[in-house]
Amino acid sequence: xxxxxxxxxxxxxxxxxxxxxxxxxxxxxxxxxxxxxxxxxxxxxxxxxxxxxxxxxxxxxxxxxxxxxxxxxxxxxxxxxxxxxxxxxxxxxxxxxxxxxxxxxxxxxxxxxxxxxxxxxxxxxxxxxxxxxxxxxxxxxxxxxxxxxxxxxxxxxxxxxxxxxxxxxxxxxxxxxxxxxxxxxxxxxxxxxxxxxxxxxxxxxxxxxxxxxxxxxxxxxxxxxxxxxxxxxxxxxxxxxxxxxxxxxxxxxxxxxxxxxxxxxxxxxxxxxxxxxxxxxxxxxxxxxxxxxxxxxxxxxxxxxxxxxxxxxxxxxxxxxxxxxxxxxxxxxxxxxxxxxxxxxxxxxxxxxxxxxxxxxxxxxxxxxxxxxxxxxxxxxxxxxxxxxxxxxxxxxxxxxxxxxxxxxxxxxxxxxxxxxxxxx
Amino acid sequence: xxxxxxxxxxxxxxxxxxxxxxxxxxxxxxxxxxxxxxxxxxxxxxxxxxxxxxxxxxxxxxxxxxxxxxxxxxxxxxxxxxxxxxxxxxxxxxxxxxxxxxxxxxxxxxxxxxxxxxxxxxxxxxxxxxxxxxxxxxxxxxxxxxxxxxxxxxxxxxxxxxxxxxxxxxxxx
Amino acid sequence: xxxxxxxxxxxxxxxxxxxxxxxxxxxxxxxxxxxxxxxxxxxxxxxxxxxxxxxxxxxxxxxxxxxxxxxxxxxxxxxxxxxxxxxxxxxxxxxxxxxxxxxxxxxxxxxxxxxxxxxxxxxxxxxxxxxxxxxxxxxxxxxxxxxxxxxxxxxxxxxx
Numbered sequence: 001x002x003x004x005x006x007x008x009x010x011x012x013x014x015x016x017x018x019x020x021x022x023x024x025x026x027x028x029x030x031x032x033x034x035x036x037x038x039x040x041x042x043x044x045x046x047x048x049x050x051x052x053x054x055x056x057x058x059x060x061x062x063x064x065x066x067x068x069x070x071x072x073x074x075x076x077x078x079x080x081x082x083x084x085x086x087x088x089x090x091x092x093x094x095x096x097x098x099x100x101x102x103x104x105x106x107x108x109x110x111x112x113x114x115x116x117x118x119x120x121x122x123x124x125x126x127x128x129x130x131x132x133x134x135x136x137x138x139x140x141x142x143x144x145x146x147x148x149x150x151x152x153x154x155x156x157x158x159x160x161x162x163x164x165x166x167x168x169x170x171x172x173x174x175x176x177x178x179x180x181x182x183x184x185x186x187x188x189x190x191x192x193x194x195x196x197x198x199x200x201x202x203x204x205x206x207x208x209x210x211x212x213x214x215x216x217x218x219x220x221x222x223x224x225x226x227x228x229x230x231x232x233x234x235x236x237x238x239x240x241x242x243x244x245x246x247x248x249x250x251x252x253x254x255x256x257x258x259x260x261x262x263x264x265x266x267x268x269x270x271x272x273x274x275x276x277x278x279x280x281x282x283x284x285x286x287x288x289x290x291x292x293x294x295x296x297x298x299x300x301x302x303x304x305x306x307x308x309x310x311x312x313x314x315x316x317x318x319x320x321x322x323x324x325x326x327x328x329x330x331x332x333x334x335x336x337x338x339x340x341x342x343x344x345x346x347x348x349x350x351x352x353x354x355x356x357x358x359x360x361x362x363x364x365x366x367x368x369x370x371x372x373x374x375x376x377x378x379x380x381x382x383x384x385x386x387x388x389x390x391x392x393x394x395x396x397x398x399x400x401x402x403x404x405x406x407x408x409x410x411x412x413x414x415x416x417x418x419x420x421x422x423x424x425x
Numbered sequence: 426x427x428x429x430x431x432x433x434x435x436x437x438x439x440x441x442x443x444x445x446x447x448x449x450x451x452x453x454x455x456x457x458x459x460x461x462x463x464x465x466x467x468x469x470x471x472x473x474x475x476x477x478x479x480x481x482x483x484x485x486x487x488x489x490x491x492x493x494x495x496x497x498x499x500x501x502x503x504x505x506x507x508x509x510x511x512x513x514x515x516x517x518x519x520x521x522x523x524x525x526x527x528x529x530x531x532x533x534x535x536x537x538x539x540x541x542x543x544x545x546x547x548x549x550x551x552x553x554x555x556x557x558x559x560x561x562x563x564x565x566x567x568x569x570x571x572x573x574x575x576x577x578x579x580x581x582x583x584x585x586x587x588x589x590x591x592x593x594x595x596x597x598x
Numbered sequence: 599x600x601x602x603x604x605x606x607x608x609x610x611x612x613x614x615x616x617x618x619x620x621x622x623x624x625x626x627x628x629x630x631x632x633x634x635x636x637x638x639x640x641x642x643x644x645x646x647x648x649x650x651x652x653x654x655x656x657x658x659x660x661x662x663x664x665x666x667x668x669x670x671x672x673x674x675x676x677x678x679x680x681x682x683x684x685x686x687x688x689x690x691x692x693x694x695x696x697x698x699x700x701x702x703x704x705x706x707x708x709x710x711x712x713x714x715x716x717x718x719x720x721x722x723x724x725x726x727x728x729x730x731x732x733x734x735x736x737x738x739x740x741x742x743x744x745x746x747x748x749x750x751x752x753x754x755x756x757x758x
Binding site: 076079083084088120122244246247248260356357358359361368370374382383385387391392394395396424425 | 450451453455479480481482483485486487488499501505508510512531532533534535536537540557558559560561568569573575576
């Protein structure tokens with residue numbers, strides 16, 4: 001019983017397990033080589049629950065001994081329907097759901113969505129809010145790279161680094177908790193600026209962290225960069241040639257590893273990034289080792305940007321005062337009737353954006369995160385589409401891993417740095 | 426960095442009957458083309474000297490139900506060499522949501538097109554692997570269409586506790 | 599005599615309960631943080647997260663369970679040998695959380711019987727540890743006959 005993919009309406013009762021297996025196997029015809037059906041190569045399911053797949057990713061591997069002939073990723077095990085669910089909520093309520101997309105880059109997701117709303121509404125964001133956004137996004141980048149490092153080298157065998165990176169991450173999470181009350185799903189950036197101003201003691205916390213972290217990055221490099229086992233497992237593995245990298249729409253460290261100098265923070269600067277000085281590390285080979293070096297250097301550059309943002313932080317308002325979109329502070333409600341009306345309208349029905357569509361892209365730690373927002377003039381978004389880096393980067397896993405062994409595959413998945421919440425939405 | 430308006434006018438000069446309209450909103454230029462000519466316009470954007478859109482940033486589908494034409498597919502194209510951005514848009518009617526696949530030009534359009542099929546039911550002709558990607562392989566319906574329900578479960582308070590509890594599935598051990 | 603045997607068996611079960619490595623989404627990151635050195639889970643005997651369900655006794659469902667993943671969760675639960683316990687960590691595993699739509703199971707208790715629900719989005723590591731300690735207390739109340747495979751030894755279970 002072969003299923004034509006365009007006529008799935010009659011795929012109803014699937015009774016026995018054998019039938020499911022046959023249907024599933026039939027769907028693979030044309031995707032794996034014919035050797036799999038004759039038994040010369042082996043089909044192995046690296047299933048959704050696996051310690052090294054960084055989440056619920058299923059890989060169908062066709063193996064010739066230990067070598068990978070074909071690799072088919074199967075995603076969708078974490079599909080949450082966030083895009084459709086956001087259409088049923090107002091703009092500001094939908095902001096809560098953006099945290100949960102790439103759950104290691106909560107502030108980055110918030111930022112991109114807020115920027116899309118601000119672009120359509122032509123809201124101005126005060127400079128103080130822009131600098132704080134940059135500072136916190138760079139701290140979020142460091143935290144995401146720390147988890148990447150911990151889990152990547154855990155898969156390759158260096159188990160103690162996992163504990164070190166999580167220890168560092170606790171400091172960053174303390175900073176986020178001081179600002180917004182939540183360690184991970186912060187929901188701190190709002191359309192127009194920030195939710196509320198920075199707390200007392202923030203500057204001391206961040207300066208302590210900025211002084212403490214570079215020594216730790218040096219520690220990690222001392223353990224890994226010249227380590228012969230690490231080099232053996234990562235050099236010349238997972239090579240991505242430049243032409244294919246661009247053609248397969250890779251972005252982020254996977255693209256910069258092959259030598260393409262493309263970073264959205266430099267190419268299309270947003271939120272005040274053009275006021276800061278920083279470098280973009282590039283690789284030359286396009287292998288796993290290069291991507292590791294790039295991310296380590298990105299952590300140092302993030303510290304540099306955060307320090308500049310903190311040193312030059314201007315005073316001023318932390319949120320735009322366009323009352324059509326931003327609720328008035330409580331002190332105004334006692335005196336101004338207009339403020340009460342705005343408050344009422346914003347709290348009962350939410351703000352309305354003018355009709356139109358925009359695409360806004362930012363640089364998340366994993367690549368280019370884009371939000372495509374279509375507004376029909378109402379209070380709910382008509383369509384929100386997230387161009388997530390993990391989704392687009394993961395489709396390359398098929399051809400990047402061909403010819404390598406299963407143990408190399410683990411390193412390749414780690415170096416492409418996927419988060420399944422980002423991938424499946 | 427070439428001006429997106431200049432890029433749009435170049436496309437319009439080359440394909441006068443294919444370009445339906447050029448829209449500019451908040452600094453972004455959208456070139457609306459007919460579905461039949463999409464592949465030619467895309468190849469022109471990819472190959473021409475001065476345009477060279479070698480990176481496709483995004484492929485997104487939108488459902489405008491109940492307006493006609495119902496679907497729209499957006500291609501956000503970016504050039505690595507010239508650093509400009511443009512959006513190509515095709516409108517597809519409800520009766521025939523079919524458009525050519527651009528995986529021959531940008532191989533990275535593979536999964537986004539599968540997602541558009543899965544979520545909206547838009548067929549891409551010439552796609553090497555047209556299967557569902559996010560939903561289970563035997564799911565019926567296209568979830569992100571506007572006439573597909575959200576799938577709410579009634580929120581369980583104390584006044585309707587038993588009613589909701591009766592409808593929820595419960596496992597035996 | 600059976601009470602001391604119960605107490606001894608429960609003492610053994612709670613002091614070294616091995617979780618199966620089952621992090622799905624954001625709650626998994628907080629579970630990993632609980633595992634890490636700041637909030638240490640190995641003081642409860644749980645530093646060893648077994649990748650195979652056949653060698654573990656606790657399943658912490660951390661994260662949202664989508665409809666595509668539901669048969670996988672059930673199969674993993676079935677593969678665990680008794681005695682086994684389930685903690686639903688986070689709002690999405692307890693009741694569907696923020697997501698009330700077609701794609702997410704409204705609570706993992708639609709497919710597996712859950713012992714402890716830990717609320718939070720994501721729950722702080724201290725909240726998860728409180729849930730684990732509450733599970734330990736619950737296990738201390740159990741008797742040997744609860745998990746026996748001889749049907750006549752089992753007490754009739756009250757419907758939950």
